[in-house]
Amino acid sequence: MNARKVPLEELPALEGAAWVDRTRRPYVEGGVAWVPVKNGYPADALLPERVRYAGRGYHLIGDIAVLHGLPATGDEVAAIVRHCHPRGVVRIAAYRGEKRVPEVEVLYGTTGETVHREQGYIFRLDPAKVMFAQGNRIEKARMAAVTEPGERVADMFAGIGYFTIPVAASGGFVHAMELNRTAFEYLQSNSIANHVEERVRAECGDSRTLLSGCYDRVIMGHFDAPAMLAAPLAHVRPGSVLHVHSIGSAEEAIRQSLAEAGLAGTIAARRIKKYAPGAWHMVQDVTIS
Numbered sequence: 001m002n003a004r005k006v007p008l009e010e011l012p013a014l015e016g017a018a019w020v021d022r023t024r025r026p027y028v029e030g031g032v033a034w035v036p037v038k039n040g041y042p043a044d045a046l047l048p049e050r051v052r053y054a055g056r057g058y059h060l061i062g063d064i065a066v067l068h069g070l071p072a073t074g075d076e077v078a079a080i081v082r083h084c085h086p087r088g089v090v091r092i093a094a095y096r097g098e099k100r101v102p103e104v105e106v107l108y109g110t111t112g113e114t115v116h117r118e119q120g121y122i123f124r125l126d127p128a129k130v131m132f133a134q135g136n137r138i139e140k141a142r143m144a145a146v147t148e149p150g151e152r153v154a155d156m157f158a159g160i161g162y163f164t165i166p167v168a169a170s171g172g173f174v175h176a177m178e179l180n181r182t183a184f185e186y187l188q189s190n191s192i193a194n195h196v197e198e199r200v201r202a203e204c205g206d207s208r209t210l211l212s213g214c215y216d217r218v219i220m221g222h223f224d225a226p227a228m229l230a231a232p233l234a235h236v237r238p239g240s241v242l243h244v245h246s247i248g249s250a251e252e253a254i255r256q257s258l259a260e261a262g263l264a265g266t267i268a269a270r271r272i273k274k275y276a277p278g279a280w281h282m283v284q285d286v287t288i289s
């Protein structure tokens, strides 16, 4: 596969580039992305083709393969085991309640705490106990790229540090809030493991009541974020940016919340990933004017 080597933080800026082959995924390792190049465009690396895997989709979190959705067949599980040799294969049928506790079925081997490495960061977690949303790699890199050193950032649904750690590594001072105590404890230990604990103030509880002072940036990585905007809109100033996640467009709800708070702002929407047929996981960047 022909590829070009680019620093990971430049990946979001390549969204409209003509030379990028979007039929293949970039290969990312240690802050560098090898981006597939279309035929006819110059490339600076030739990567070996990956072994094609045509089985059921899964995510590898550390050494545990995680499936979502319908029950799996024995053949599907066997194909995953042959493909990535995991310690365990689990199916997450759903995430329960506001603390997003996984409902787990162990299909092969064992599960438990694992260490997941991504984009140069390490995340310790037990995927059978806490949520780890995969598929947002470009969004994580984008959050790190847009954060200026010294910014005061609120991460309202911090989980195990999925956005907090890259943003703190970029020099942001992150007020990271998390409701689920198990996830909160991983958030704290992952901040230490990634050497950003001095720029992370982690608190366990409902972020709507923990927000304090004025933020330059507010990350709302939760699909119900549009309904929770009233709280962060009391902690912004002209120029603050909120990153409001949703399923489908939330522009209407955001405009209404801005009006109710007596604020004005511009909204720039982007797609993160396909969530279901016809439904996209979106993020709206809302800049307060």
Ligand SMILES: C[S@+](CC[C@H](N)C(=O)[O-])C[C@H]1O[C@@H](n2cnc3c(N)ncnc32)[C@H](O)[C@@H]1O
Residues within 6 Å of the ligand: 098, 099, 100, 131, 132, 133, 156, 157, 158, 159, 160, 161, 162, 163, 177, 178, 179, 180, 183, 205, 206, 207, 208, 221, 222, 223
């Ligand atoms: C969809 S978010 C994802 C978190 C993180 N971005 C990730 O992917 O790892 C879910 C997280 O938000 C937390 N959460 C939900 N409501 C919350 C609230 N009101 N305040 C703080 N955390 C909350 C849940 O406990 C869960 O860990």
